[in-house]
Amino acid sequence: MQNPTSDIRHLISSRRSFIKQTALATTGLLLANNMDVFANIEHQTSNIELTVLHTNDVHSRLDPFPMDGSKYQGLGGVVAREKIIRSVRNEVDNMLLLDAGDMFQGTPYFNFFKGEPEMKVMSMLKYDAATLGNHDFDNGIDGLVKQMDYADFPIVNCNYDFAGTALETLISPYTIIKRGKLKIGILGVGIEPKGLIPDRLCEGIIYNNPIARANEIADYLKNKKKCDYVVCLSHLGFEYKDNKISDKIFAKETENIDMILGGHTHTFLDEPVMIKNRNQQEVIVNQVGWAGIHLGRINIYFDNKKHYDYVSKNTVIEVKETRV
Amino acid sequence: MKIFNRFLLFSLFLITSCKTQYVATSNDKQLYKVTSNNQTDTLSDIERYLKPFRDSLNMTMNEVIGEAMGDFIKEKPSGSLGNLVVDAMLADDGSQMTDGRKVSGAITNPGGLRINQIPKGKITKGKIFELLPFENELVIVEVKGTVLKQWMELIKDNGGWPTTGELISPSKILRNYNLDSTYYIATNDYVANGGDNCSFLIPCKKHPTGKTIRELVIAFIKKSKIIIPNKTASFPQIGE
Numbered sequence: 366m367q368n369p370t371s372d373i374r375h376l377i378s379s380r381r382s383f384i385k386q387t388a389l390a391t392t393g394l395l396l397a398n399n400m401d402v403f404a405n406i407e408h409q410t411s412n413i414e415l416t417v418l419h420t421n422d423v424h425s426r427l428d429p430f431p432m433d434g435s436k437y438q439g440l441g442g443v444v445a446r447e448k449i450i451r452s453v454r455n456e457v458d459n460m461l462l463l464d465a466g467d468m469f470q471g472t473p474y475f476n477f478f479k480g481e482p483e484m485k486v487m488s489m490l491k492y493d494a495a496t497l498g499n500h501d502f503d504n505g506i507d508g509l510v511k512q513m514d515y516a517d518f519p520i521v522n523c524n525y526d527f528a529g530t531a532l533e534t535l536i537s538p539y540t541i542i543k544r545g546k547l548k549i550g551i552l553g554v555g556i557e558p559k560g561l562i563p564d565r566l567c568e569g570i571i572y573n574n575p576i577a578r579a580n581e582i583a584d585y586l587k588n589k590k591k592c593d594y595v596v597c598l599s600h601l602g603f604e605y606k607d608n609k610i611s612d613k614i615f616a617k618e619t620e621n622i623d624m625i626l627g628g629h630t631h632t633f634l635d636e637p638v639m640i641k642n643r644n645q646q647e648v649i650v651n652q653v654g655w656a657g658i659h660l661g662r663i664n665i666y667f668d669n670k671k672h673y674d675y676v677s678k679n680t681v682i683e684v685k686e687t688r689v
Numbered sequence: 690m691k692i693f694n695r696f697l698l699f700s701l702f703l704i705t706s707c708k709t710q711y712v713a714t715s716n717d718k719q720l721y722k723v724t725s726n727n728q729t730d731t732l733s734d735i736e737r738y739l740k741p742f743r744d745s746l747n748m749t750m751n752e753v754i755g756e757a758m759g760d761f762i763k764e765k766p767s768g769s770l771g772n773l774v775v776d777a778m779l780a781d782d783g784s785q786m787t788d789g790r791k792v793s794g795a796i797t798n799p800g801g802l803r804i805n806q807i808p809k810g811k812i813t814k815g816k817i818f819e820l821l822p823f824e825n826e827l828v829i830v831e832v833k834g835t836v837l838k839q840w841m842e843l844i845k846d847n848g849g850w851p852t853t854g855e856l857i858s859p860s861k862i863l864r865n866y867n868l869d870s871t872y873y874i875a876t877n878d879y880v881a882n883g884g885d886n887c888s889f890l891i892p893c894k895k896h897p898t899g900k901t902i903r904e905l906v907i908a909f910i911k912k913s914k915i916i917i918p919n920k921t922a923s924f925p926q927i928g929e
Contacts, residue, residue, distance in 0.1 A: 424803070425822075427739055433816075434808040444736050471803055473746045473818045482742050489735050503823070560886045563879065 413546055413667040415594065416457040418450060420464045421628030422498065422655035424471030425483055430656070441657040443486050449660055450490055457664075459544035462491060463551070465628035465652070466498030466600035469512075479504055484515035492518040494540050496553030496598035497525070498628055505566045506531055521553035521598060524578040526571035538582050541590060547667065550586030552622075553598040554579050554615070556629055575601060575610060576618045583621035594665065597622045602629040603652050616640040616648045624649045624663070631655040637663060750815030755910035759918040761807040763799065766849020766860035769918035770802060770820070775853040777909035778827055778875050778902060786829055786873060786896060794854015795875040796840070797902070798885040801825065802851070812910055821903040825877035829896040834868035839889050877902050 429442035454460055468487065469480050487495065497520060501509055510531045513520070523538035539552040554575035558567050579597060586592045597619075604611045612627040620643050633654035639647045653659040761770040778795040786792065804819050832840065841862040844850045849859040854874070856866045866872065873896075883891040910916055 428743065434810065435804075435806050443739070447735055471819065471822050473750050473815055473822075474742060476818060476822060476824075477746060478742055482739060485738065486735055489738065560883060560888060563882055563884060 414457065414459060415544060415547055415549070415665045415667070416453060416460045417596065417624070417626075417661075417663045417665070418453060418460065418462045419626045419651070419653065419661040419663075420446075420657055420659075421600075421626065421652055422467040422631055423464065423483070423657045424467055424500070424655060425469055425475040425480075426472060426656040427474055427482055427486060428472070430658075437656065437658055443490065443657065446657055446660055447490055453662070459547060461493045461542065461544065461549065461551075461596075463596065463598055463626055464492055464495035465598045465626050466496045466553075466555070467500045467628055467655075468495065468498070470500040470503045471656070475503075479508060480512035481515050484512045488515060488517035493542055494519050494521055494551045494553075494598065496520065496600055496628075497522050497536070497555050498600040499556055499558065499562050502558075502562050502566045506568065506570070510535065521551060522555050523552050523582045524554050524573045524575040525558075526573060527569075528571075530569040532570075538578075539586060541586070541592060547593045548591065550583070550590060550592035550595040551598065552579060552582045552586065552595070553600075555600050556602065557610075575599075576615060579615070579619050579622065583619065587621035593667065594624070595622050596624045596626060599625050599627045600629045601627065603627055603632040603634070603650075604630070612650050612652070613638075613640060616642060616650050618643055619648075620644045620646070622648060624665075625651070626661070627652040628655075633659065637661075746815070750813060750818065752814045753811045754814050754817070754907055755812050755913060756915050757807055757809050757812055757918070758915055759809050761916075761918045763802050763805045764920075765799065765847075767851070767920060769920055770805070770807060771797070771799065771851025771859075772853065772919055772921065773807075773909075773916065774802065774821070774902065774906055775851045777906040779853060780909045780912075781905065790873055792829060792854075792875050793872040794852060794857045796844070796850060796852045796854075796857060796880070797877055798880050798887075799847070799850055800885055801877060801879065801902075812916075814907060817903055817907050817910070821901075821906060823877075823879065823903075825879050825902050827875055827898045827900050827902055827905060828878045828881045829873050829875055829898070830881050830890055831894040831896075832872050832874055832890070834866050834870050834872065836889055836893060837866060837872055837874070838862065838868065840874075840887065843886060 426441050427443050429445065430437040430440050432438045450462060464487065468483050469475050474482050495516075495518060497509075513535050519540040520536050521538060521540055522536055525536075527533045527536055539550055542549050542551060555572075557572050558570065559572070583595050583597070586595050597615075599612050599615065601615055602609075602611050604613045608614070611630075612625050616622075616625055617640060622642065625648060627650065630652070631654055632652045634652050637649045637651035640650050642648045649663060651661050651663065653661040759769075761773055762768050763770040774797055775795040778797065779792065801823060802820060803822055804816075807816060807820065837856070841857065844852065845860060845862055852859045856863060856872065857874070876890075878895075878897070879885070880887050881890050881893070881895050
């Protein structure tokens with residue numbers, strides 16, 4: 366119901382190849398020509414647009430990497446990230462800011478302040494939702510519960526059963542967010558804790574198959590709740606050598622999910638990957654490395670009937686600043 | 690306006706296609722302006738909130754504990770950064786048990802090293818916190834030769850872990866240990882308790898040392914003052 370018709374698909378793919386050709390052509394393009402291209406696109410596509418900004422595996426990197434000659438020096442940092450987020454917020458009507466887990470652990474901020482500044486800053490940046498990574502349990506369930514006081518955004522996960530733990534009422538399987546005329550469902554899936562999270566840190570949490578649970582929740586969001594778009598925040602990891610469940614496998618075996626924003630494997634993708642789901646519909650899968658070095662951006666255009674159209678390409682925004 | 694925005698995005702796409710879309714470079718001045726007196730935009734809220742946390746961390750974390758004579762790199766099967774850690778694990782208390790029994794080697798999981806590099810130059814305490822953020826304790830596990838073999842197979846399948854010791858190798862399964870003998874191996878409590886798919890270590894007897902790997906590495910660097918990257922780990926010769 367919510368899928369682009371083949372006609373639209375065709376238009377899009379020819380437009381994409383045109384853009385590619387244009388990009389390959391000389392850089393001395395006339396401004397007027399570009400304006401024509403866009404006037405054309407403006408006409409073909411709709412007036413409803415959703416912009417998704419996302420991070421994953423920020424790992425307590427509140428400050429940029431120090432200027433010490435290492436690979437990522439000067440990159441990342443929440444102050445620089447805030448600047449970009451703010452400029453995008455000013456530019457677009459409908460924006461979502463999402464995180465795919467492992468907010469905690471990696472700098473002394475976490476060793477000494479236990480996650481408070483990480484959560485507080487994400488609230489100040491106005492994150493709309495996040496999911497849990499394995500390292501978000503590094504101070505145990507109680508450690509996480511304490512920090513949730515500082516989170517003004519929902520944390521979603523649908524495949525951990527928290528019943529009987531202190532997290533039971535604090536984490537929901539999904540959240541629904543309205544942006545303009547759009548209704549967006551957001552669910553979360555987490556990695557199998559066994560062999561990864563020490564038992565004492567996640568005692569009482571039961572891990573369920575993320576595919577089965579996500580299919581249930583996404584069906585509910587898409588078909589019962591009539592969400593226009595469904596995003597899954599995943600901390601499963603992008604891909605593995607063996608058949609361990611990853612975003613690539615998860616994307617193929619689920620339905621009613623339009624976009625998967627992943628984490629865990631710290632995979633730097635230059636642009637989102639398109640994977641066909643079990644109904645042969647394309648799902649956008651993305652992951653933006655770690656440490657807040659990149660901020661992902663994906664635009665989705667919807668037509669007047671609310672059918673979503675496509676996605677403007679790529680979209681890694683590099684967060685950069687210099688600080689000694 | 691919308692068209693103009695699209696044009697801007699498109700232009701950025703043209704310039705940076707396939708790489709990154711745009712590079713936002715805020716410079717020192719802007720940043721320092723925020724932390725000084727003129728705090729008029731929302732930007733300053735986050736900076737103002739973080740500053741006290743950062744200042745209090747900097748008091749201890751900026752301490753220089755030693756100097757790296759070259760870049761220490763995390764690599765598989767064996768790299769200078771991993772070797773630094775395993776060498777430090779055996780440098781002091783790790784090499785010998787309290788009752789004098791000999792420790793055969795040290796193994797740590799590559800996932801426990803959270804940065805890929807310590808660059809040449811002065812090393813701060815904060816850098817070691819970035820490298821080893823976990824409160825992982827050094828423990829000595831008692832393993833039968835059969836379990837050690839299993840461990841070596843896992844390490845080999847993973848493409849190598851930081852290891853040191855005469856009986857263990859970051860990438861090979863050595864044959865010169867006895868499957869029926871008991872060996873004492875220094876590792877971190879996360880691995881010893883079955884982390885990183887080491888469930889075969891769960892039933893093994895463990896001797897905790899009460900020291901975190903991080904404090905051992907900090908102590909090792911402080912004592913050495915100068916450290917030199919080494920692609921092969923140097924196993925301390927016990928009793929010599």
